[in-house]
Amino acid sequence: MTHTVTTHGKLQILALSGEVDMHSSPIVRKVMLDLVKTGSPVVIELSAVKYMDSSGVATLVEGLQNARKLGQGFVLAAPAGSVLGVIKLARLDKVFRIVASVAECDDLAV
Amino acid sequence: MIDPDSHLMQEIEFVASLGAQFTESMELDETLRNATLRVMEHLDAEAASVFLLNPEGTHLVCRFCAGPMDVTGLAVPFGKGILSRAVINNSLEMVLDVRGDKDFDAKVDEETSFVTHSILCAPLAMKGKPFGAIEIINKAGAHPLFTIKDGRLLSALASLSAFAIHHARMTAERVAQESLRQEIRLAGEIQRNLLPRNPEPRFPIFGINLPAQDISGDFYSHVVLADGRIAFSLGDVSGKGIRASMLMSKTISLFQCLCKTMLQPGRLLAAINDEVVETSSHGMFVTMIAGIYDPATENIVFANAGHLPPMLRKADGEFEVFEAEMPPLGILSGIGFPDEKVCLHGGSFYLYSDGVTEAGFDQELGEAGLKALLNEFAKYPLAQRLRGIVERLSSSGQPLHDDITLLVIESAASYPVGVLRFPSDPATLKEMRDRVRDMVESAGAAAGLTEAIVVAVNEACMNVIQHGYQGRSDEEYELRVGHHKNRHAMIFELLDHALPVDKAKIKSRSLEDVRPGGLGVHFIRHLMDEMEFCAPPDGYGNLLYMSIRMDKQNLLEIS
Numbered sequence: 001m002t003h004t005v006t007t008h009g010k011l012q013i014l015a016l017s018g019e020v021d022m023h024s025s026p027i028v029r030k031v032m033l034d035l036v037k038t039g040s041p042v043v044i045e046l047s048a049v050k051y052m053d054s055s056g057v058a059t060l061v062e063g064l065q066n067a068r069k070l071g072q073g074f075v076l077a078a079p080a081g082s083v084l085g086v087i088k089l090a091r092l093d094k095v096f097r098i099v100a101s102v103a104e105c106d107d108l109a110v
Numbered sequence: 111m112i113d114p115d116s117h118l119m120q121e122i123e124f125v126a127s128l129g130a131q132f133t134e135s136m137e138l139d140e141t142l143r144n145a146t147l148r149v150m151e152h153l154d155a156e157a158a159s160v161f162l163l164n165p166e167g168t169h170l171v172c173r174f175c176a177g178p179m180d181v182t183g184l185a186v187p188f189g190k191g192i193l194s195r196a197v198i199n200n201s202l203e204m205v206l207d208v209r210g211d212k213d214f215d216a217k218v219d220e221e222t223s224f225v226t227h228s229i230l231c232a233p234l235a236m237k238g239k240p241f242g243a244i245e246i247i248n249k250a251g252a253h254p255l256f257t258i259k260d261g262r263l264l265s266a267l268a269s270l271s272a273f274a275i276h277h278a279r280m281t282a283e284r285v286a287q288e289s290l291r292q293e294i295r296l297a298g299e300i301q302r303n304l305l306p307r308n309p310e311p312r313f314p315i316f317g318i319n320l321p322a323q324d325i326s327g328d329f330y331s332h333v334v335l336a337d338g339r340i341a342f343s344l345g346d347v348s349g350k351g352i353r354a355s356m357l358m359s360k361t362i363s364l365f366q367c368l369c370k371t372m373l374q375p376g377r378l379l380a381a382i383n384d385e386v387v388e389t390s391s392h393g394m395f396v397t398m399i400a401g402i403y404d405p406a407t408e409n410i411v412f413a414n415a416g417h418l419p420p421m422l423r424k425a426d427g428e429f430e431v432f433e434a435e436m437p438p439l440g441i442l443s444g445i446g447f448p449d450e451k452v453c454l455h456g457g458s459f460y461l462y463s464d465g466v467t468e469a470g471f472d473q474e475l476g477e478a479g480l481k482a483l484l485n486e487f488a489k490y491p492l493a494q495r496l497r498g499i500v501e502r503l504s505s506s507g508q509p510l511h512d513d514i515t516l517l518v519i520e521s522a523a524s525y526p527v528g529v530l531r532f533p534s535d536p537a538t539l540k541e542m543r544d545r546v547r548d549m550v551e552s553a554g555a556a557a558g559l560t561e562a563i564v565v566a567v568n569e570a571c572m573n574v575i576q577h578g579y580q581g582r583s584d585e586e587y588e589l590r591v592g593h594h595k596n597r598h599a600m601i602f603e604l605l606d607h608a609l610p611v612d613k614a615k616i617k618s619r620s621l622e623d624v625r626p627g628g629l630g631v632h633f634i635r636h637l638m639d640e641m642e643f644c645a646p647p648d649g650y651g652n653l654l655y656m657s658i659r660m661d662k663q664n665l666l667e668i669s
Contacts, residue, residue: 019540019543021536021539021540021543021568021572022536022539022572022575022576023536023537023539023540051543051564053539053565053568053569053572053630054569054572054629054630054633055572057629058629081561081666082561082562082564082565082666084667085561085562085565085665085666085667086565086633086666088666088667089565089632089633089636089637089666090629090632090633
């Protein structure tokens with residue numbers, strides 16, 4: 001698993017790639033919660049994530065909850081394949097704001 | 111307009127207060143006694159009594175009385191006397207001088223010092239059917255003769271009393287019925303405990319019994335023998351209800367006891383037959399199949415005492431039916447039952463009771479219908495298969511007219527695909543997933559199914575690391591992957607050497623509650639067909655058994 005952080009206006013984008021599992025989700029958690037803490041909206045870009053287990057899903061839920069506490073936007077962009085599958089399996093596809101690409105989050109950038 | 115001080119008004123008030131007394135108290139005897147005493151006083155009479163017909167209808171029995179003589183419990187033959195006349199004619203009897211009445215029975219007077227002069231007697235009746243009477247004797251005071259008004263008053267009391275007595279009897283009957291129903295429910299529970307507990311999914315036999323009522327006349331059983339073979343049986347007692355359930359309890363107990371030492375099913379049935387013949391009554395009998403299955407060879411030896419023929423559904427989907435010619439148990443003593451042999455060869459052997467083939471609302475299922483159901487559900491694991499069939503049979507909304515019992519024997523052996531051993535280190539999970547993915551793909555799973563399997567197996571391994579080994583990374587777990595070709599299913603057995611898991615704590619959490627964690631078990635249960643902790647082979651640690659049908663599609667909705 002690798003990750004990169006970029007910004008677009010006020011928006012902070014955490015792009016993940018590879019497999020988010022029990023081994024790598026603690027890293028994702030730390031980076032993500034640090035971004036949330038800054039108080040700016042966060043997008044998790046998932047298009048390059050091939051696999052995610054329940055610990056990865058749990059990490060995203062934690063990010064969403066922390067962002068909500070601060071009144072911040074928290075968006076999942078472009079989850080695909082089995083990653084979207086497990087989000088749906090956890091019935092979280094209606095809980096997260098999920099967009100097809102980061103470009104759809106321009107409303108949060110300003 | 112009625113003058114409030116008028117005699118009529120006083121009478122109405124008196125009857126109303128009697129009525130109130132009946133509605134205020136649930137104590138029937140006390141209420142009746144008080145009401146009768148009040149009427150007696152109101153009419154200024156010497157004695158009063160209430161007589162009820164006994165259940166046989168032969169005597170009128172004094173329920174209670176008031177006055178100088180206690181005749182409580184006195185039984186007067188029904189049909190004789192003024193009291194009986196009131197009951198038979200269902201009409202008020204007023205006799206102003208008993209000496210002029212041919213029906214007057216002077217026996218009580220003769221035996222006591224009491225002298226009866228006049229009688230006022232009103233029947234107790236419900237829906238026109240009299241069941242007793244209230245009797246008032248000897249009006250005293252300034253006007254020592256009963257009047258029409260007195261009669262009306264007593265009739266009013268009799269109506270109220272009749273209703274109260276009837277109500278009390280109905281209530282008592284309901285209580286008795288409820289208590290009997292409760293007894294039957296308990297008997298049913300004891301019976302269900304005679305049936306084997308649900309075996310783990312790796313066990314090659316599964317049985318199911320759905321009683322039409324609380325208690326069942328059907329039974330099935332399986333008992334693991336000392337040599338690893340498994341004795342099994344399925345039977346049906348003639349008739350229904352408590353008698354059938356008692357003979358069922360006896361027969362299954364005999365089987366469970368004798369099968370451990372009598373290893374020839376025909377001889378076992380002969381022994382049970384002789385026992386049942388000796389003690390059976392009312393022409394009751396039992397149809398029964400008993401047999402022994404050898405998991406090592408897939409061979410079955412069985413004998414049939416008048417039961418519906420068992421069926422073998424072969425691996426190619428063809429059926430072979432084994433007709434029986436011997437009579438049921440409990441009819442002729444000293445007869446033998448021949449043993450028959452069959453080998454599963456990857457097929458499934460089914461025993462069933464007539465409640466299965468006779469199920470159906472418009473049309474009975476029949477043997478052909480059962481075969482069709484067995485084909486339809488063949489791809490499911492044993493427990494799901496039989497539960498699915500029974501659910502189908504009982505889903506018409508109509509009450510079952512007979513008990514439904516089914517038993518299947520099918521080899522649990524799967525073709526080994528591979529064994530993986532990994533350290534309990536999260537860093538190696540990716541490699542584990544890649545290996546599982548390869549194995550499942552090589553066994554022929556489609557891409558969507560492969561990903562679902564990988565997700566579920568990964569969650570199970572995570573649980574071992576996180577909960578079993580408490581995050582220690584220097585332990586090890588083993589994953590055995592098999593292919594159950596007959597059922598076209600992938601089997602996963604995950605073994606660890608951690609402390610035994612508390613099965614009660616392994617459950618999916620509610621997804622309504624959005625929070626991190628606790629999703630793993632939900633993922634496994636949702637994706638796999640079976641997930642169950644079984645007895646570990648070494649006797650310690652845990653063995654998680656999971657299976658999934660290979661015809662399942664796109665469980666993760668991957669587009």
